[in-house]
Each structure stands twice: as structure tokens, then as C-alpha cells.
Amino acid sequence: MNKGTRPDQFFETDDAAAKRERREAKAGNKNGSPIALKSKILGAIADPSNSTSILVAESSGSVRRVNVETGDTKQVYRGPSAPVTCVAVGGPGNQTVFAGSWDKDIWSWNAASKAVGRKYSGHSDFVKAIVCTKLGGKDILISGGADKKIMAWDVESGSRLHVIQDQVGSMMAIQDLALDPESSTADELVLASASSDPHIRRWRIRLDSVEQIVEDAPEAPGTTRPTILEHETTVYKLAFDIHNDDIDLWTASGDGTAKCLSRTKGFTTDDIIKHGDHVRAVAFTEQWLVTAGRDEDVKVWDRATGKLYCALEGHYDEVTDLVTLANSPVAGTKLVSVSIDGTVRVWALDKSALDKFIQEQQDKADGVEKSTVEKAPEGLMTAEEEDELAALMDED
Template sequence: MQSSDPGHFFETDAEQATRQRRAAKAGNKYGNPITLKSKILAAVVDPRAPSSTILVAESAGSVRRVNVDSGDTSTVYRGPTAPVCCVAVGGPASKPILFAGCWDKAIWSWDLASKAPGRKYLGHSDFVNAVVCARIGGKDCLISGGADHKIMVWDVSSGARLHTLQDSVINMLKVQDLVVDPAASSEDGICLVSASSDPHIRRWMITLDSWEQVTEPAPAEEPGAERRAILEHETTVYKLVFDHDRDELDLWTSSGDGTAKCLSRMKGFTPDDSYTHGDHVRAVAVANGFVVTAGRDENVKFWDQSLGELFCSLEGHFDEITDLAILRGPDRPGARVCSVSIDGTVRTWPLITAGLQEIMEQQAKPATNDVDEDKTGEEEENLLTADEEAELAALMDDD
């Protein structure tokens, strides 16, 4: 008889303590948790309902639509038989397409409305860790980044690979995230920003016919020096986000060095602000005057952007947080932030002072022994073998 219960395997004292601590936290209701049956590795807002719905990448090999208001999780996009690492929505505005990068080295696609499977994009030789959509020269394009150290640009309609981007001078390691810079892009070409397991942040100018890596302005202390990449972190950069609430569209980054930084566009993408979250910072989000950071320490931290100070640190998740997504739309004033985690829960937090203070007061009260009935006796629906579980842990730890 086989068992997936970690308690049936050899564990160190530290591993036992971690498992017991997480079990004790699992029953909390902070952030109105919605519990899924597998680990959540990434999230993106559903453009059809941007104030209430996200699409999440599951280790069970699927993408699931989660409505944080109704709790509905019944819409599932299936096909992969390996964990899904990343998700994006793009293609024609009249018929949006859901894309998912997978451990099987493929990028899967579905019609977002009907769930009908679409084209598979094949070319990477290792996990696909990041996908982003863009319109280049009148064509809908898909851009992917993999653990094979490559960035690929695809024509969505034909499936043709247009370009393969690699740094020929500074060795680029596993690609962790991709984002399009709206301020530096045009109808004919886009500026893509990439993050990887090495600490360098790279910018690329891409058209349908060509691509080139952007050479950054030399720092003031080294006039005339060529800067092929932005180097402001000490190790892996996990997340890249542009601050759309400000005209400057500054770049926010989060890193395995324990910090999240604001790289000022006006200062040549050098740090304007730096927040020390602690431990690996897997995700950062910016909205309503708050900077939100989250990662391995399981807490969601809210920073007052105007003061540059920590406003609060909220508990809820009981395993590593992998992504954050901002919910806002015309049908709901203000904004909220969703956090997703290896613990299999989606949690939603307010982005207003009063709402955060209310949660702080709740968490300051003595803990109760509530049990999460949704988790009791429930086996995790997971496609991972014991070896793959170890590989996922190593992937999450990778710097």
C-alpha cells in the first residue's frame, strides 16, 4: 500500500516542526480562503471579470477559474499531465485565448470562453516558467521563457516561432518572469523585460523581423561603461511589475535576496525605494498607494508607498506564497489583492486602510482551535510523485 502522508516517511526534526506548524495554521480563515486540491503555482486576472475572478495554474496539471466573491471554482481547463507553471491571456480581443506554460515543456492554449483546446506551442527543452502576450506589428504574439535559459516569441495564429532570445555575453539562467514595458513599446515593436535565476534584469526590443538586447545607460560613477543588464539584486529575480498607478510607470521587482525594489525609470532603472520583506520574495504588486510583497515566509506584507514603511504584515497562508494578483474593475470601486500559495488556497485582502486595520485587530485576538473542514480527510489531488515533489521544492528554492 502506497501513502502520500509525509508523516509515513523519514523526516528531520526541522521538517516535523514545519509540518506541525503548518497544520496548526491550516484552519485559519484570514483572507476568506478558497481551498483547491492542488498546489497553486501562479495566477493572472481573468479579463472578463477583472474585479472578482482569477485564473490559477495548478500542480494537478490544469488551469482553474476562481471567483473570489462566489467561491465558484468549477471552470477548469484540462489537458496537461504535468504541473502548470504560468498563465496568461491574449490573442484577439473578440476571442481571447488562455495560455499555460507547463513542466512538459509545452505551452498549452484554450479558448477562454468555451474551454475548447487550442494549439500547443513546442520548442522549449525544459519547463516553461513564464508567458506573456503582446501585439507586435499588428500580430497577436505570445512570448515564453523557460528553464532552458531561452525566451521565445511566437505568432499566435500560425504557431510559428519568430525569434529565440538569448544573452550572448552574460549567461542568462532560468527565466522566471516576463513583462512588457508599455512606456517603451509602440505599434511596431515592444520592449520586453525579463527576470531570471541570475540577478540580472534584461530589456529587449522586439519587432516581427528582429530583436536586440537593450544596452542600459551607464551609472553616474562609471561614465562610458556599457551596462548590458540591470543589476540591482544579489540573486534570483522572481517578479517584475510596472506601477500603472503612476505616470512614470516605474518597475517593481522582487527577489530571493529578501527585497522588493522600485527601479525608477527617470533614474535609468536604479533603485528609488527598497523594502526588506525577508526570505525569498516571490511576488510584488502595487495599487492604491500600497506595495504588497509575499513569498516564502507565508505572510502578506503591505507597505505604505508614500511613507516607504511597513503598514502591516498579515498571516493566513501556511505554505509559500507564489503569486499576487490585483482585482479591480468598473463594477467594483477600489481594488483588492489575491494571494495564491503552495498550500492550495486563494486568499483575498482589501487595499484600503480601514479593511487592513480590521484584519490586524482580528489577528491580534487570541487564536482559536478552528478546524478547516474543507481540508479534513481530504487527499490532495496532485499529479506529483515523491520525486517530483522534491523537484518542485528544489525549483522553488532555486536561486
């Protein structure tokens, strides 16, 4: 007897069946000119060596370079036998690709030859986030794991400089790390970390020391605030807004919101975007703020008004990351979205392109509605006819 492998061959709840059927029906859409990969995509960054490419972290255990202009996906960095969750580029001359993995290690490759380099081992659980930078003239790698620890590494020697843990609270699994470009210097880094709890923590890191930043609480003069608490649950993403003079901090959370935390107001909430479901990623240009997450839509918000301008429908599973390619030779700024559905999708962010997408979606909806009306079964009334009849009966 053959064993079934499809979900619909096993017991399913009505909700699960409806969700599966909806995704199967949606999977064939071509919105965003999808580039299909064979595994789930868990993270992405812009490729510093090519303005039309991104590097993606795949659940198959590899990092892949995807050229969003040509669709080429052949350059792959292999090694881990477990899913890769995050990717970064750094080291001397920005010639090293790094990836954090479920196998608890941080892998590295020569960016040009794809040869496997050093492995950085120390975490006792999944590595969830990595960033590359320089400190005191050294190339530094900083990693965060599900083991609730942040580690700073000397890239060249492979030695671990610091193991960072919350000394004033109960930090949970690290979700994201972001370097503060406004407060960091050549000899001192200011790092923000997000975790599975709602708290955002800030750290001051030097080659010989590290400390958690504890500041006066803006809302309660005379008291201190060891963490930034502006969300109700997990914070998935942190991004400093270089398009803003103050370089404020934007966050994406499982509470369904993205928030702008104002630097001048002590990183308290200055603006709220209500996406409506778990927000996994946030990106921005001078004109737009973009959010995406579990509800599959990529939502574009007008920064001037704070209102939703356009919902880019295309993905059929959770969107895990967003990347803007501002220097793309292709006309205008491009937004790249990646998803658990295994597709990379590219969206133009100029207003005319967004307006065209809105109109196309409206025309499609109108076409479906018109088709439904025209194909009403013989002898039965359409919805419009039923309304007319009800109005006549009311008049009688």
C-alpha cells in the same frame, strides 16, 4: 505491513517536524476567506472577462477560473499531464487562454468553450513565463523557459518569430517576463526578463529583428551596462508600476527584498522593501505596495512612508502570486493571493479593513495570552507573579 504515507511516519529532522506541525495547526484558519483547491497553485492573473475572477495555474496540469466573490471553481481548462506554471490571455479578441507547462509546451484553449487549441512547441525545458501582446498588427505570444531561452510566436500561424538568448552574458533559467508599457510601441516591443541569476535584461523586439538593449552605465559614465544588476540572487517577479508617472519597474527577489528601479535613473534602485525572506510576488495600488513569498505572510507596505503597515497572516505555505482586482464591484480594491497550500485568499485593501484585521489579530493574541495566564497550573506562579517576586527580592 502497511506503508506509511505521512511525513511523520518517516525520519524527520526536528526543524522539519516543527515546520510540518506548525503548518498543520495553521491550515484551518479562515483569514482571507480561503477558497480551497485540490492542487498547488503556481501562478495567477486577473481574468480580463470577469472583474471578480482570476485564472490560476495548477500543479495538477490545468488552468482554473476562480470567482473570488462566489467561490465558483468549476470552469477548468484541461490538457497537460504535467504541472502548469503560468497563464495568460490573448489572441484575437482576447479569446484565447494560454498556459506554460512542465511538459515544455505552451497550451491554448478557447476561453468560452474550453476547447483545446494549438500547442506551441519549441522549448527544451519547463516553460516558466508567458505574456501576450500585439506587434505590427499581429497577435504575439512571448514565452520564457528553464532552457534559458525566450521565444516570440505568431499566435495565428503558430510559427516562431524569434529565439532570444543573451549574447553578452550567461543568462540562466527564465523566471518572469514583463512588457514595458512606456517604451513599447505598435511596431516595437521593449521586454524585460528576469532569471535565476540576479541580472535583469531588456530586449527590443520587432517582427523582423530583436536586440538586447545595452545602455550607458549610470554609475560609471563612459561605460556600458548590458544588464540591470540590482539584486544579489534570483529575481522572481517583474512589474511595471502604472500608478507611478514614470512607470518605474518593481522587482521581487530571493535576496529577501523588493526594489523600485527608477526609470529616470537608468533603472537603478530608488526604493527598497525588506520583506525578510524570498519574495515571490509584488503588487501595488496607489496607496500600498504588497509583497509575499516563502515566509507565507502577505505584507502590506505604506508607499508614502515605506513602512510595513500590516502583515496578512493566512497562508500556511509559500505564496506564489498576487493579483489586484481594482475594478471589482465588491467595495474597494481587492488583493488575491495564491499559494502552494492550494488556497486562494481575498483581502480588502482599504485602510479600514486593514485596521480591522490588525485589531482582530491583536485581540486574538491578547486572548491567548490571557487564557495562558488564567490557566496557570495550581500551585505555580504566572510570569507576571514571577516578575513581581523578582522585583521584591531585588528590593530586599
